[in-house]
Amino acid sequence: MTEQNIISAPTPVQGTPEASGELTDLLGLMARLRADCPWDQKQSNHSLIPYAIEEAYELGEAVQADDDEDIKSELGDVLLQVVFHCQLYAEQGRFDISDVISTLQQKLIRRHPHVFEAENLVDEAAVKVRWDEIKAEEHQAAAAR
Structure with a gap:
């Protein structure tokens, strides 16, 4: 994890959060889920693979149906998979979401x-x-x- 790229180490949110639409708040929410939800605590990058695949297919179906509400929901589910995987890898000290974003930016430019x-x-x-x-x-x- 590169210090200059870190969005900020997510601090688990306290209390009941509001849906702010901000990435940093989403990262804090994910950190809270990992800290306090038994199901989320048990997950690994490997256990999440089927969910990532399923959500990609569901997004494709939503786009085919051209249903804006369903598309937003399914895009959120795909984003959850990205955020969840990034949280797990950050916990392992391997990389964080900032590294993923930077890698994507480099690839798009290249x-x-x-x-x-x-x-x-x-x-x-x-x-x-x-x-x-x-x-x-x-x-x-x-x-x-």
């Missing part, structure tokens, strides 16, 4: 040279080809490590 560099990609098809090339290069580099 995979969009037509936006952030001088590459001139003229249409969606060219962007997709370049994205796939960059992704393949990343996988090769990872395999070489």
Whole structure:
């Protein structure tokens, strides 16, 4: 966990929290659940895998149905999976949500040279080809490590 990237170490919320819509409050809520909920305490990154997969499928169904309330709910469930996994990895001292966000930002910048560099990609098809090339290069580099 990089000190400069830490959003803030989540402090478990006290009392009954309100739904503020703020990421830091969500992280505090997750920390409280890990501290005080027996089910949440028992979970591991491995035990959460089926839930992450299920929520991704449910999000796909909600988008297909084009139901805004269901989409918001299912996006929240997918976000819960991200936050829950990040909380568990942070507890293990491996990384935190700030590291995940930074990694995503780096990937988005790297995979969009037509936006952030001088590459001139003229249409969606060219962007997709370049994205796939960059992704393949990343996988090769990872395999070489």
